[in-house]
Amino acid sequence: MIIVNLEPDGKRIELNDTRSVLAVLNKLRLRPTMALVARRGELLTSDRKLVHGDELLVRKVTSAG
Amino acid sequence: MKCTRCRKTAHVSLPSHHSGFCADCYPLFFTKQVETAIRREKMFTREDRILVALSGGKDSLALMLELKLQGYNVTGLHIDLGIPNSSDKARKKVEDFCALHALPLRVFEMAAWGLPIPDVKQYVKRPVCAVCGRLKRHHFNRIAVEEGFDVLATGHNLDDEVARLFANTLRWDTAYLSDQGPVLPASDGFVRKVKPLFRLSEFETANYAFLKGIEIHSDPCPYSGGASFTAHKELWGELEHRSPGQKLQFYQSFLKQGKPAFARLEKETGVKLAPCTECGSPTSAEVCAVCRIKAAVRESKAQAE
Ligand SMILES: [Zn+2]
Ligand SMILES: [Zn+2]
Numbered sequence: 001m002i003i004v005n006l007e008p009d010g011k012r013i014e015l016n017d018t019r020s021v022l023a024v025l026n027k028l029r030l031r032p033t034m035a036l037v038a039r040r041g042e043l044l045t046s047d048r049k050l051v052h053g054d055e056l057l058v059r060k061v062t063s064a065g
Numbered sequence: 066m067k068c069t070r071c072r073k074t075a076h077v078s079l080p081s082h083h084s085g086f087c088a089d090c091y092p093l094f095f096t097k098q099v100e101t102a103i104r105r106e107k108m109f110t111r112e113d114r115i116l117v118a119l120s121g122g123k124d125s126l127a128l129m130l131e132l133k134l135q136g137y138n139v140t141g142l143h144i145d146l147g148i149p150n151s152s153d154k155a156r157k158k159v160e161d162f163c164a165l166h167a168l169p170l171r172v173f174e175m176a177a178w179g180l181p182i183p184d185v186k187q188y189v190k191r192p193v194c195a196v197c198g199r200l201k202r203h204h205f206n207r208i209a210v211e212e213g214f215d216v217l218a219t220g221h222n223l224d225d226e227v228a229r230l231f232a233n234t235l236r237w238d239t240a241y242l243s244d245q246g247p248v249l250p251a252s253d254g255f256v257r258k259v260k261p262l263f264r265l266s267e268f269e270t271a272n273y274a275f276l277k278g279i280e281i282h283s284d285p286c287p288y289s290g291g292a293s294f295t296a297h298k299e300l301w302g303e304l305e306h307r308s309p310g311q312k313l314q315f316y317q318s319f320l321k322q323g324k325p326a327f328a329r330l331e332k333e334t335g336v337k338l339a340p341c342t343e344c345g346s347p348t349s350a351e352v353c354a355v356c357r358i359k360a361a362v363r364e365s366k367a368q369a370e
Contacts, residue, residue: 008285031306032078033268036275043076043275045066045085061271062224062298 002050004028007059021056022046028058035060077272080309088276095273098264099131106248108259111136113215116256118205119143119163119170121155123274124220126162128262130277132218133168139218141170142208144201147181151287158280173204180359186288188365189358193288196358203355207346209256221260224267227301227312228294230319243331246320253338254347264313266305267298 002024004013018024021037021044028035032046038057039050050056066075068087075085079094086094102108109115115132119125119141132139143159146152156172163170175181180200186193209217226247233241247263249255262270305312340346341353348354 031302033080033266033305034302036268036271038275043088043272045075045078047066047078059271059275061267062295062302 001052003053003055005055005057007057009060019050020046021048021050024050024056024058030058030060034062076276079269081266081305081313083309091272091276095265095269096131096135098269099261100135102247102261102264103259106259108218108248108261109137109216109257111138113138114213115139116205116209116212116214116217117141118201118217118219119159120220121158122220123279124222124225124262124267124270126159126220126279127270127274127277128218128220129163129168130166130279131273132261133166139168140214141168142205143170143172144204145172145174145176146197146201147174147176148183148287151284152182154284162279171208173208175200178204180362182288184362184366185358188362188369194286197288200355200358203346203353206256206258207344210254214256216257216259218259218261220262220270222262222265222267222270223312223316224298224301225294226260226263227316228297230316231297231301232294239327239330240335242323243327243335244324246324254340254345263316266312 002015002018004015004024005011006013006028013028015024015027018027022032024037025032025035025046036057036059037044037046038059039054044056066078066085067073068075068090069084070090070093071087073087073089076088077091078085082094084094115137117125117129117132117139119129121143129139129141141159141163143156145156160170160172162168182193182197182200185196185200189196205217226245230242230245233245247260249258251257265273301312336349338347338349341348341351341356343352343356346353346355350357352360
């Protein structure tokens, strides 16, 4: 299981059977250049592998206005 | 993925540049893009006094920090719009940021000037975002001119520029298409305006802000009901995903091939500017739009009381 803290929505989402950053983005319907993904303060590219229990920050970059 | 520069694990992947960078090398890429923009477009020199418009968003703060790190003479200008539960947060963010990095800042208060944005929303019939934008541009320019700055810099990024260009193209708005670009030369009471982040996407600026510890979570303005550009940005995000590099190419080809043609057309049919009889700002009417807005609010307010 992977935990995602989605910004700026402020949502906390749990994802099962998700083993890479790209898989997380696909499930959230985000392209790799539409959001930052970080684990413990470190940015991750979409090819990075994830392990059970990882907690991610996913921050959409499009600013309104 | 490995860093294109040092072969360590990459933290940022940039398909449009066919490269990836680690956390140490990424800011070097960002710096290079800003340097290229300043040099190729002849934006300013280290002798120029630069006024940087600071909204409190990641782009303007990233721009301010980067210009300072590159050794430019920068002063920040923040406009406090006077919107309850919103403007105070943005202002504090800008003030804290400038204090942390020892950056000079001045703040202009719309309320003290006599026109907080809530009054505009209440008494002006037109969409508040358009009027607010106009008021902000007026004061950025006025303060830059009055206080002798050589240039006004804003944090507009490639996505902002492409979304605006796309919207203007959908309407074939000749006036805007004739003078949109990363540099607007000084003329008729207008200071030179530049956008040093125009080669960088929102994603690229967001990565830089993250790595530099700039707190990028910012509340959207409570008055903007889903800004109109957001849909265009998403559309372009999809295009860029399918053919990386498309965004910058679309924008640069416009500058090279589209803009000159529109500029020639506008020269034949455009309007002449003269100082506003009330405030002296350049305008095509006798009294400028900002002075007319101020008078209209004063009138409606008096009637309501
Ligand atoms: Zn590196
Ligand atoms: Zn005026």
